[in-house]
Amino acid sequence: MRDLMRILPPEFFSYAKDAENICEIRLRLNKPAVINRNGIKFATPFFVTKNNIDYVLMKASNASIYSVTESMAKGFITTQGGIRIGIGGRGVYKDGKISSIGDISSLNIRVPHEIKGAADNILPYITAKKRINNTLIFSLPGAGKTTLLRDICRNFNNGEDVLIIDERNELSGTVNGNCTLDVGNFSDLYVFLDKKTAFENGLRTMKPEIVVTDELNYDDFYFVKRAFSSGVVIIASFHADDIEEIKNICQAYKTFFDLYIRITAEDRRYATVYNERFKIADRVIL
């Protein structure tokens, strides 16, 4: 939580007490800051100024905005501890391509939660039949896919070479080459590399046995398919809430996993496990 406090304006500290429970902070220019604690949102009496937004950006970028402009152009920056800051503002174009975000008016600070043991109940399914199964984890945003993936990485402790393709630096929270979040001892990292480059280079040069990656896009299924044909196990996540949607995408790209896991956050977090035929196999509490 020290990582979160490091980037917040000092005058906001009093509203960010019990930082362990904070999932998200939204700072909107000239509007009250909103804190989300364990899914419950409330507006604080703290009105956000331009200076507050600049302060957070400077702290988050290590006083070096130039080092994060490419990431800003994609709408976010990631800082120490895997904290992802979504950025809203005016798009700045150069040569017809978006080069950065100017006149920044809102920030969405998402705090990752490192829950060791989060994957304990689903690991038996991933490692069933004495092998590691290709697995696609899906849910709506904020249900805990990344937390689960991180814990899965940490659990590969038997010498399997794991390549983590961390396009948004949320899995590992890497700063200056050091992981600030625990992703296990057998992991190699590709941070801020797009999936295409990461899959092409990674499979050729890092010789992984398992590739773990967060937030696949539709186009990424093509690279996953190619990785399958090289005999590499893929464990990935995807934004969706319906197994039918997953089925349609997999059929469209002819890319099929051994296991599909849907995360839902109700009173507790549940994982619904689907088999390779998209049929429910089990439902477990996470």
Place this chain on the structure above:
Amino acid sequence: MKLILLLLSIGLGGFIGIKTGKKYKPPEYFFKELTDFLQYSVNSINLYKTPLPSIVETFSADSNTDLANFLKNYADYLKNSDYSKSELEKIIKNLPLCDDEKNELCIFFHSLGRFSEDEEKSKIKSFAEYCEKRRSYYAEMDAKYGKMIVKLGFTAGAIVGILLI
């Protein structure tokens, strides 16, 4: 006794002359080093987009010059301060520069790190040009007046000595 007095007077005059004659050296050296630092910064940003605190720390490590000491304080400022101008002014005020130069330095270092890569590099390059101009000015002043002030010091010392005798 008179000879000792004369020698003492010449010595004192010379000492004051040497001290005063060297006043152009520290700012000249400061701007020379600063130009090197700016070049190093442009390279680091160009090649690796290295964050500013790392650039500053790497450049100032194992050095104890005016610029290195300023950069060490600046690295602390980047890491621990609220990025206010007044905090920066505090660490700039003891540098061997005139007020205008301190002001330019403050404006530049306060805005450093706040722009995109291209803007940052062009800002650094234009400030490097300013630094080079200031360095040339001090080098010129040193060549023009530095030695003359030393000679004047010795001469004044000799005259005072003779007058005293």
